[in-house]
Amino acid sequence: MAVEARPARRASAARYYAAACSPGGATMPTNEDFQDWIDAVASKADKKAFAALFKYFAPRIKSFLMRSGSNEALAEELAQETMVTVWRKASTFKAGHGGVSTWIFTIARNLRISHFRRLPSSGSLDEPGMWSAEDLAANVAEAPDDRIFINQREHGVRQALAALPSAQAQILRLSFFDDQAHATIAQELGIPLGTVKSRIRLAVNQLRRALDDFKS
């Protein structure tokens, strides 16, 4: 069955790539598609699959980095570097740890940190690790390849995020996107720091309740 599924998936990478090039094209790929493309990159150095990942992620990473305060040239550079890292590290992607988008987010985030701290740009990428806090968890009994579970959790996070009251969601977004201390967020929104903190607490607790089924 796997033998049948593979060519179909690769065709879908090619289709996504082609469609994304034309206006109004491509249906949104799912986390499962991403995982297949990462697998293809890891096992076969598949450039079509990589191109499909690139089409989807590189523009979004660039946008994320620009919203986080990078200028356009730097955002472009780091977006490309993120994708180079995706290629290099594809074989280390562990589906059990989270979705592909989350993994790529952590790569982009770490590259941005390295850049601003003027760290050597290779080597140090691995440490502190992409999933450093979770390495241990991987050694503890866990079902690392339960794709369905991970897909559900990724979906659950999106739903929970969408269900948050807008004031809470706003604080979470600002925390991630804008390179701002919570004190700065408070100042800009004209609310007390205590309110920022309590909204964070409420938002995280609400996410936790919504995601209670996705414990491991």
Next chain:
Amino acid sequence: MIQHHPGEELLLTLAAGRLESGPSVLIDAHVETCESCRVQWRHLQAIGGALIDEAEPALLKTDALSRTLARIDALAEACNPNENVQGAATTPHAVLPNGARLPRSLRGSTISRWHWMGPGMRWSRIELSHEPQASLFLLRIAPGRSLPIHSHSGVEFTQVLCGSFDDGRAVFGPGDFDAADSGVHHQPIVCKGSDCVCLAYVSAPLKFDSKLAAFIGQRIGL
């Protein structure tokens, strides 16, 4: 049973990549041993993924993909099969009591041997490979001994690796995390039984009440 956690705000700051390396190492160390924080941490990271997905795609340079592929080809030609040769913690380093182990987030860092700083009290300096100036220490204190009474000019994060201490606010045991700031004036006393080893980070020097302790603290950099 872990009783004291970093709290949502710190986990969020870490997940968003806005926490400096020093404190990150401590939170990582906590998350490594704490199941409930690990779950939260994953959820918070997943928010990052969700935000990437919903980001409005920015326009890339027209040759972005070909340039990226060229960089990948250059990588292959440079032929470096050496992907992550990672330094283990460099020896000689402070040896921990039986049953305790160093957090994974310290991999690659330089850990000094134990230095004496008072009866029953030893310290070791940790230098992160990517940010050696971050003020990170291991403190090893014998049962019944205490760190001199102090307050804080910045924040002090503590992750208990083994043993336990009581600072009058609460008892902190293995796996517990504590954040103390300028509002906290305390004297952690190690509980009976075994040595207590903590990983500690200070953003600014501690303010010791006694002149002698202040002198020693200054020499250590604590």
